[in-house]
Amino acid sequence: MKKLFRTLPLLVCALLFGALPAWAQAVSFSDPTGDDNGPGGYTYPTDAVYKAGSFDLTKFEVNAKGDKVEFEVTVNSNLDDPWRMGVGFSVQMIFVFIDTDGKEGSGFTDSPPGVNVAFAPASAWDKCVILSPQAFARVHQEIEAKGGAMQASLLAPNRVRGSGRTISGSVSLSDLGGGDPATWGYQVVMQSNEGFPADNDLLTRKVNEFEGQHRFGGGTDGDCDPHVMDVLGEGQAAMLAYECNADGSSKKKATLTMVRKG
Amino acid sequence: MRSRSRIWLAVLGLLGLAAGSALAEDTQKLTWSGVDYTKFLWSTARDSGGLYSFTTIPSEAYGNNGQGTELELLLSAKPSKHVEVSGRIQSRFNQNFWTNFGGFGGRSNFIDPNNPCVSGDCGEFDSRSAQYVKFRGLTVTLRPGYSWVDQVTVGSSDWGMFDPFTIGKIRYIDRDNGSGLLFQGSAAGRKFTYDFARISLPRLWAGPNFQTGTYHAQDAAYGLQLGFTPSSTFDITGVVQYVNDIEVDNFDRNRDDGRDIRTRFRNTVVGARLGVHPSSTFDIRAMYYKSSADSIPELGAPANFFGLSGFSPVPAGELSDDAIKLNVDINDPFDNGLSFSIEAFDIGAEYVSMMAARREADVLLTEGHDAAWAFPGPSNAAFGVFGGNPTRIGYGGWQGSAQQVATINVDNEFTDFEEPMAETVIGWKGFTIVPSWTIGDLELKAEYSWIDYNTNWQAFDDPSRSVTSSVFPVHELDTGVGHNFRSAYAPFQDKETKIAVLSGRYLIDVGRGVDLFGKIKFVDETDKRLNEARFLPYQAGDCPGGGGACAGNRNFYSTGNTTADIYGNPPVITVNGVTGYQWKPFDSLSDDDRDLSYMMLQLGAGYQLSNRLYGSLTYEYYDAELEDGNTAFQAYQLHELASGDHQKNKVMLYAHYDLGGAEFGANYEYNFGDFDPDFGSGFVVQFADEATSASNNVPVGSPGFRGRFGGWNSLETRDFEQQRLKVFMKVRF
Numbered sequence: 001m002k003k004l005f006r007t008l009p010l011l012v013c014a015l016l017f018g019a020l021p022a023w024a025q026a027v028s029f030s031d032p033t034g035d036d037n038g039p040g041g042y043t044y045p046t047d048a049v050y051k052a053g054s055f056d057l058t059k060f061e062v063n064a065k066g067d068k069v070e071f072e073v074t075v076n077s078n079l080d081d082p083w084r085m086g087v088g089f090s091v092q093m094i095f096v097f098i099d100t101d102g103k104e105g106s107g108f109t110d111s112p113p114g115v116n117v118a119f120a121p122a123s124a125w126d127k128c129v130i131l132s133p134q135a136f137a138r139v140h141q142e143i144e145a146k147g148g149a150m151q152a153s154l155l156a157p158n159r160v161r162g163s164g165r166t167i168s169g170s171v172s173l174s175d176l177g178g179g180d181p182a183t184w185g186y187q188v189v190m191q192s193n194e195g196f197p198a199d200n201d202l203l204t205r206k207v208n209e210f211e212g213q214h215r216f217g218g219g220t221d222g223d224c225d226p227h228v229m230d231v232l233g234e235g236q237a238a239m240l241a242y243e244c245n246a247d248g249s250s251k252k253k254a255t256l257t258m259v260r261k262g
Numbered sequence: 263m264r265s266r267s268r269i270w271l272a273v274l275g276l277l278g279l280a281a282g283s284a285l286a287e288d289t290q291k292l293t294w295s296g297v298d299y300t301k302f303l304w305s306t307a308r309d310s311g312g313l314y315s316f317t318t319i320p321s322e323a324y325g326n327n328g329q330g331t332e333l334e335l336l337l338s339a340k341p342s343k344h345v346e347v348s349g350r351i352q353s354r355f356n357q358n359f360w361t362n363f364g365g366f367g368g369r370s371n372f373i374d375p376n377n378p379c380v381s382g383d384c385g386e387f388d389s390r391s392a393q394y395v396k397f398r399g400l401t402v403t404l405r406p407g408y409s410w411v412d413q414v415t416v417g418s419s420d421w422g423m424f425d426p427f428t429i430g431k432i433r434y435i436d437r438d439n440g441s442g443l444l445f446q447g448s449a450a451g452r453k454f455t456y457d458f459a460r461i462s463l464p465r466l467w468a469g470p471n472f473q474t475g476t477y478h479a480q481d482a483a484y485g486l487q488l489g490f491t492p493s494s495t496f497d498i499t500g501v502v503q504y505v506n507d508i509e510v511d512n513f514d515r516n517r518d519d520g521r522d523i524r525t526r527f528r529n530t531v532v533g534a535r536l537g538v539h540p541s542s543t544f545d546i547r548a549m550y551y552k553s554s555a556d557s558i559p560e561l562g563a564p565a566n567f568f569g570l571s572g573f574s575p576v577p578a579g580e581l582s583d584d585a586i587k588l589n590v591d592i593n594d595p596f597d598n599g600l601s602f603s604i605e606a607f608d609i610g611a612e613y614v615s616m617m618a619a620r621r622e623a624d625v626l627l628t629e630g631h632d633a634a635w636a637f638p639g640p641s642n643a644a645f646g647v648f649g650g651n652p653t654r655i656g657y658g659g660w661q662g663s664a665q666q667v668a669t670i671n672v673d674n675e676f677t678d679f680e681e682p683m684a685e686t687v688i689g690w691k692g693f694t695i696v697p698s699w700t701i702g703d704l705e706l707k708a709e710y711s712w713i714d715y716n717t718n719w720q721a722f723d724d725p726s727r728s729v730t731s732s733v734f735p736v737h738e739l740d741t742g743v744g745h746n747f748r749s750a751y752a753p754f755q756d757k758e759t760k761i762a763v764l765s766g767r768y769l770i771d772v773g774r775g776v777d778l779f780g781k782i783k784f785v786d787e788t789d790k791r792l793n794e795a796r797f798l799p800y801q802a803g804d805c806p807g808g809g810g811a812c813a814g815n816r817n818f819y820s821t822g823n824t825t826a827d828i829y830g831n832p833p834v835i836t837v838n839g840v841t842g843y844q845w846k847p848f849d850s851l852s853d854d855d856r857d858l859s860y861m862m863l864q865l866g867a868g869y870q871l872s873n874r875l876y877g878s879l880t881y882e883y884y885d886a887e888l889e890d891g892n893t894a895f896q897a898y899q900l901h902e903l904a905s906g907d908h909q910k911n912k913v914m915l916y917a918h919y920d921l922g923g924a925e926f927g928a929n930y931e932y933n934f935g936d937f938d939p940d941f942g943s944g945f946v947v948q949f950a951d952e953a954t955s956a957s958n959n960v961p962v963g964s965p966g967f968r969g970r971f972g973g974w975n976s977l978e979t980r981d982f983e984q985q986r987l988k989v990f991m992k993v994r995f
Binding site: 033034043046047048049052053056058059068074076077078084135136137138140141142144145158159161163164165196209210211212213221 | 340343403405419423424431446452457493494542591700769774873876921923
């Protein structure tokens with residue numbers, strides 16, 4: 001009996017190895033390192049769990065196979081799970097915005113609550129995949145409660161995982177509206193997983209004027225600044241440039257554009 | 263006179279207006295939020311002392327049955343852009359059962375050290391059962407806008423900005439129990455950072471003997487951390503921690519010039535952390551800490567501990583040691599999903615950081631020991647050979663594997679069975695290699711760890727002393743299947759541990775995706791313990807056998823010192839016509855040998871049943887073949903001998919439901935298994951009488967033996983079967 005117990009897992013592993021999938025289509029983007037400072041002056045929270053490079057997006061990859069599309073986001077620091085989220089990472093949260101139709105003005109030019117960015121009309125997004133270490137049900141409930149008109153376009157993978165420096169999750173191609181992922185436009189927004197978000201934030205961590213133990217610094221105490229540490233592509237500082245009115249409301253919102261292959 | 267009054271009135275009026283407008287400008291709203299945390303515990307173990315599964319604290323309660331609610335209110339405000347305030351008040355589970363009916367009435371003799379309040383029986387006379395709401399913490403953050411300081415924090419903090427080897431994130435009951443002052447600053451675009459803290463020293467546990475003496479009000483821990491991050495490829499941080507536990511000098515008779523103070527306990531840790539991140543493939547981190555500590559017995563710190571039952575968060579006397587760690591991560595070097603993490607570590611036997619993380623940190627890469635075997639006895643009982651010491655956490659122990667912390671001041675108090683358990687790694691040295699392979703939906707991870715011990719020594723590494731007078735607190739000692747979570751020291755140790763793990767996770771693409779997971783783990787552990795003949799308690803041939811009494815000729819390993827003080831000879835007894843020794847005489851170096859062959863197998867599956875409901879089913883099988891000394895050793899006389907074969911099964915059902923604002927979780931365990939004792943030979947089997955049956959919960963007439971201190975070790979095969987359930991609801995409002 002003991003021998004059986006000792007050999008059974010090996011058999012299971014062997015079976016699993018036999019079932020390894022082969023990926024078909026892949027789209028890959030790289031992002032400069034050292035730009036995990038939002039518009040240029042954002043700073044990390046002071047708690048030791050926020051390791052340097054944790055929010056520095058370095059690579060984004062889309063893999064499509066059959067009806068599944070997997071999104072992989074790589075950061076400039078090894079992933080840790082200090083809050084025991086159980087998926088291999090804790091502090092990051094990522095929004096993957098997708099322009100599936102490439103039509104100007106088609107889709108959303110605003111962002112989910114707590115991100116505080118806009119999208120250029122030519123880069124309006126149609127779908128957004130949220131890679132969060134929170135349980136699927138929590139993310140889903142947040143989307144339901146705070147997603148508003150975007151609700152149906154915000155997607156949470158059933159399972160998200162972190163390994164090495166890469167966070168990944170997949171959704172079905174049909175939920176993304178079908179099509180060829182290689183032709184879509186993408187924007188990736190690096191945020192942080194906040195288990196106790198403000199009423200109007202979708203699991204996002206705030207950026208304030210001064211950093212705190214669990215708050216980013218370098219922005220403003222209002223919501224006129226983008227609550228974003230890194231985005232995909234060149235020209236990040238220009239995209240994330242913003243202006244505030246004296247009362248803290250937005251005068252000019254940070255405006256993102258999509259990145260496309262080819 | 264009248265005109266003067268009018269002028270003053272006008273001035274006051276203007277001041278009032280000015281103040282009013284300033285208030286109008288600066289007044290920010292006070293934000294309140296709250297949490298209702300309601301817990302339902304049920305177990306066939308039927309303990310109902312408190313609404314937590316575990317505590318070791320004398321007079322505190324534990325339990326696994328009952329319903330209760332905690333109310334937490336959080337407030338925050340921002341009086342100005344420079345000032346921020348946040349605070350918390352909260353009730354506590356403790357003994358606040360719903361069955362208390364609001365916490366009224368109760369036992370009148372509530373202050374009785376021999377009859378502590380448990381199970382809510384003191385009602386409104388004990389704050390732990392009176393549904394009181396308590397001020398937990400208040401934090402003021404000041405950001406004055408000076409170049410030399412970014413922010414100053416006054417009040418409560420968990421001190422998570424330091425590190426677990428020096429000042430770890432503190433959580434006792436709460437994350438805001440600790441209070442102090444914190445200054446943080448930066449320069450050159452945060453390339454340089456500093457944190458300086460003065461933390462009022464927790465009198466509850468932050469000193470020798472879990473106390474900081476009579477004069478505690480000015481005791482403090484100081485921390486300074488200087489960071490330099492010139493680029494994303496390199497960072498270095500220096501850190502200093504200093505603990506100063508002072509007392510009033512009672513020899514200072516002249517009070518006219520104030521009173522002198524003396525240090526009861528001091529502890530210094532100086533360290534550095536270095537990170538080199540040359541590419542996304544390679545990541546190298548090195549840490550070095552040097553600690554020193556000194557306890558002054560004449561000011562109330564213990565000079566030593568009774569060798570077999572010492573409890574303290576720090577050894578006695580002058581101590582000095584290092585902690586070193588090197589980590590190399592190689593991420594996907596072959597571009598096929600295969601990565602490696604390698605760690606080398608060496609934590610000194612006398613490494614002391616009083617403020618090191620006590621829980622909720624994991625300083626080593628290894629997954630260490632399994633939390634299912636947390637305490638010495640086969641059922642996780644400590645001191646179980648004596649009546650009245652049943653298991654507290656239960657036969658199932660905690661779930662998962664242990665987190666590692668670099669202190670013997672480990673804190674698993676007031677936890678439930680599904681929370682993480684922490685274990686000490688004081689004295690550990692060795693390495694861990696973890697390859698991990700991610701291919702598509704398959705994740706594989708393996709571990710091999712080899713652990714040697716800086717605490718491998720004879721007679722507490724000081725044969726000039728008696729083994730009953732050591733500077734090292736042994737806590738629950740290191741016997742049983744697992745690593746007793748806060749036991750780092752034993753009088754005799756020659757130990758080596760090897761851990762091998764293979765785990766996997768695979769997502770089957772059916773429906774919402776079935777999450778399959780599994781693990782197989784092996785632990786091979788040996789400990790020769792007493793391994794030199796000069797330490798044997800009696801001279802060779804002292805006990806002739808054949809019914810002959812032992813002569814009692816002690817064997818001295820140094821002048822006046824002998825292990826006969828702890829391993830005394832047995833009397834000759836006759837039971838049912840059989841005459842012989844009550845326990846085997848300790849006359850062989852193998853009498854206390856430990857040899858553990860341990861296997862754990864886990865298989866499970868999880869599924870997102872709906873948008874709101876996730877469920878998983880996990881089965882774990884544990885098989886431990888353990889030789890852990892015989893009746894000569896007696897698990898140091900204090901604990902149940904665990905030598906024999908152990909089989910434990912855990913069936914765990916987990917469900918989590920999220921209703922948006924209200925979160926529900928359920929964790930059910932069915933634990934069953936058996937323990938087949940094998941205590942060797944060379945002794946006369948006794949049989950439990952009525953009194954033994956009543957005190958040790960064994961059948962009358964069942965076989966066993968009675969040890970040196972009168973404790974009873976049963977020779978019966980024990981069959982275990984326990985169920986337990988924790989359901990919680992958290993509502994945020």
